[in-house]
Amino acid sequence: MTDELDPLIHVPTRLKIVATLAALPDGDTLSFTRLQDLLGLTPGNLIIQLRKLEEAGYLSTEKTRNGSAQKTTVALTRQGHKALDAYTQALRDLLGGL
Amino acid sequence: MAWPTMRTGALDPLIHDPERLRIVATLAALPDGDALSVTRLQDMIGLTPGSEITRLRELDLAGYVRTGKTGGDRAQITIALTCDGRAALDRYTAVLRQLPRVARDDHQAPALYVRAGDADRDAAAAALGEHFAQGRLTLDELEARLAATLTATTHGEVAQATWDLPDLTLLPARARFPRGKRARPGHKPGPAPSQEAWPHRHGWTRGGSS
Numbered sequence: 322m323t324d325e326l327d328p329l330i331h332v333p334t335r336l337k338i339v340a341t342l343a344a345l346p347d348g349d350t351l352s353f354t355r356l357q358d359l360l361g362l363t364p365g366n367l368i369i370q371l372r373k374l375e376e377a378g379y380l381s382t383e384k385t386r387n388g389s390a391q392k393t394t395v396a397l398t399r400q401g402h403k404a405l406d407a408y409t410q411a412l413r414d415l416l417g418g419l
Numbered sequence: 420m421a422w423p424t425m426r427t428g429a430l431d432p433l434i435h436d437p438e439r440l441r442i443v444a445t446l447a448a449l450p451d452g453d454a455l456s457v458t459r460l461q462d463m464i465g466l467t468p469g470s471e472i473t474r475l476r477e478l479d480l481a482g483y484v485r486t487g488k489t490g491g492d493r494a495q496i497t498i499a500l501t502c503d504g505r506a507a508l509d510r511y512t513a514v515l516r517q518l519p520r521v522a523r524d525d526h527q528a529p530a531l532y533v534r535a536g537d538a539d540r541d542a543a544a545a546a547l548g549e550h551f552a553q554g555r556l557t558l559d560e561l562e563a564r565l566a567a568t569l570t571a572t573t574h575g576e577v578a579q580a581t582w583d584l585p586d587l588t589l590l591p592a593r594a595r596f597p598r599g600k601r602a603r604p605g606h607k608p609g610p611a612p613s614q615e616a617w618p619h620r621h622g623w624t625r626g627g628s629s
Contacts, residue, residue, distance in 0.1 A: 326437045333430045340518040415444050416512060 326415075329377050330408045334362065335370050339405050342380060342397040350383070350394035371395060379404055433481050434511045438466060438474050443508050446484065446500040454487055454497035483507055531575030543568045543577045550584050 330339055337360050342351065351359075357367050374380045379401030385392050397405075434443055441464050446455065455463075461471050475498060478484045483504030487497045500508075544565055551561040568580040 326440075328437075331435070331437065333432075333435065336430075337518065412515070415441060417444065417448055 326411050327404055327408045329373065329379065330404060332370075334360070334366065335374060338367075338370055338374065339379065339397065339401060342395065343402060343405050345396070348396075350396040353382075353393040353395060356395060374401070377404075430514050431507055431511050433477065433483065434507055436474070438464075438470060439478060441466075442471075442474055442478065442498075443483065443500065443504060446498065447505060447508050449499070452499070454499035456489070456495040456497050458495065460498055478504065481507075531573060531578065533574045535571055535574050535577045539574065539577050540569055540571060543571075543580055546581055546584075550581070555584060 330336055341356065341359055345351065357364060371380065371382065375382055378398060380395055380397050383394050434440055445460065445463055449455065461468060475484060479486060482501055484498050485501050487499065489495045489497055547556065547561060547564050547568060550556050564580040568577060571577045
């Protein structure tokens with residue numbers, strides 16, 4: 322019996338967000354705009370998905386103010402890494418050698 | 420940092436649904452042409468009869484599965500994956516592999532002058548075997564490249580052996596079961612497809628990333 326696929330990660334948009342952040346070298350963050358460019362999402366959609374992942378503790382956001390411009394950076398938390406690992410493992414088990 | 424823009428295709432929503440994904444993956448693990456009875460599938464996957472029937476109907480409408488009936492006194496409805504269904508699953512897994520986490524190792528590939536180890540040579544050799552099995556190399560080419568790969572001392576030399584071959588990670592996944600009928604006439608099948616060929620570099624291996 323395979324473990325359940327984490328529904329928070331399974332949604333394609335969130336899967337892409339989490340996978341993108343997980344690919345960063347440890348300690349690196351991505352800016353909101355960069356993430357938006359990479360994934361081709363609308364700002365509204367990205368904000369909603371990020372909020373859901375942040376509420377679950379899977380990622381952390383940080384706002385920095387540089388003069389008048391505000392910049393938001395996003396990074397995966399340890400818990401987020403763990404959740405993605407569990408998710409990919411469940412998926413691997415499900416798909417076998419495919 | 421130079422970060423490639425993500426160019427992954429969409430994940431087929433018909434397959435991405437967890438219950439349908441479970442059904443399709445289970446059927447895909449059967450040898451070509453084999454079918455499962457609906458009740459057997461239900462036991463294997465643990466879905467309720469109601470949701471199983473609904474999911475199967477959705478897959479049937481899309482042409483991903485086909486239903487049949489066994490003869491005899493106790494007629495049973497059987498389910499099998501169609502060619503379309505298998506192709507859709509192949510595309511689905513290919514999209515999954517293109518997610519950046521999986522491609523991370525490429526991004527951090529060692530420089531060409533960096534010394535290669537046994538694991539690097541073995542992985543390249545396994546990839547060559549896979550390309551031979553898929554008909555991209557002749558036996559002579561395979562032997563020449565294997566010889567070059569196994570004596571390579573740097574990552575550059577290892578990479579040279581596969582420079583003109585497509586990235587196995589981006590090709591559609593192959594079924595685990597050999598399909599003899601599709602082999603080219605006169606083409607001797609190569610070594611068994613190696614489980615190590617691509618997961619080795621991409622952390623998509625069983626048992627966690629290495």
